Amino acid sequence: MGSATAVSIPSTKSLSVVVVDDDVGAASGFCRAIGALGHKCAVAHDGVSALGLIERNDADVVVSDLSMPGIDGLELCRAVRVRKDRYIYFVLVSAAGDKQHVMDAMRAGVDDYLTKPIDLDALEARMLCAQRVVGVHRALITRNKALRRDSERYLEVSRVDALTGARNRRALAEDLRRAHGSVIRYGGPYAVAMCDVDRFKTYNDAHGHLAGDEVLKSVVATIRSELRRGDAIYRYGGEEIVILLPQQSVASATAAMDRIRRQVARATPVTISIGVSELAAKDADEDVCIRRADTALYRAKSAGRNRVVA
DSSP states (O other): OOOOOOOOOOOOSSOEEEEEOSOHHHHHHHHHHHHHTTOEEEEESSHHHHHHHHHHTTOSEEEEESOOSSSOHHHHHHHHHTOOSSOOEEEEEESOOSHHHHHHHHHTTOSEEEESSOOHHHHHHHHHHHHHHHHHHHHHHHHHHHHHHHHHHHHHHTTBOTTTOSBOHHHHHHHHHHHHHHHHHHOOOEEEEEEEETTHHHHHHHHOHHHHHHHHHHHHHHHHHHSOTTOEEEEEETTEEEEEEETOOHHHHHHHHHHHHHHHHHHSSSOEEEEEEEOOTTSSSTHHHHHHHHHHHHHHHHTTSSSEEO
16 A cells, blocks of 8 residues: 655644733633744733734734633634734633533634633644645745736736837727826826838738848837836837827827838838827727827828828
């Protein structure tokens, strides 16, 4: 017969424990015993001060007497369970060990139950169990944080064009929607420019698609180098590029795009034509300004290319 495979259960060696008991001597004895087991321990003598101590010490475990003035052990456990950022292992201590008391404690959210007088071996067993449970929860928190980071990273990658490094059409749709909402709520100008590489197919046919890819990357890099910090650039599709320009009127955006057009002509082997529009609050949706910019771009192409039309 083969031997059973051991299951690895995450645990944590040292626990932060808060002991709550209105009996000063009992609380002190608990704390000494817990400290002897290798854990950090702090003492509170009522439920109200315990809540503050649990928060300050970032407690892993609470060992609380049931009968206390003010907030008793069950009420304290319910208050602890409100905390959602991490799990706190709760051990209730009472002289009453009958079934009804134990069931009431479990329904209140207690993890374990100890009856007085306390057996030190029983206390150690509860601390070992707490180590495992707290270890599992810590591992889950760490894993969930890593998953969230990975999810955010993948989400960002899914919004970037792999060739040029510009944001993609999906990102443009999301950013345009937010921009349109901002214009409706707060007003202010918001310009959109649509650029197209002139005679790109001819360039591709003459030099090959790899050269065409390099040109697209060069055009995007040149445009990006001329933009302000708050502007954003997107690859719309093929050789079409869209630029969002917050706090820019059509007139100022046209002037900025003409400067960029000239720089592209100097820095790359191609030229670009550009159509400029303004995102308006009265637009039925955010796509309206894209259609206006596209119409302006068509006029720029028809007028001879390598120009800006608004």
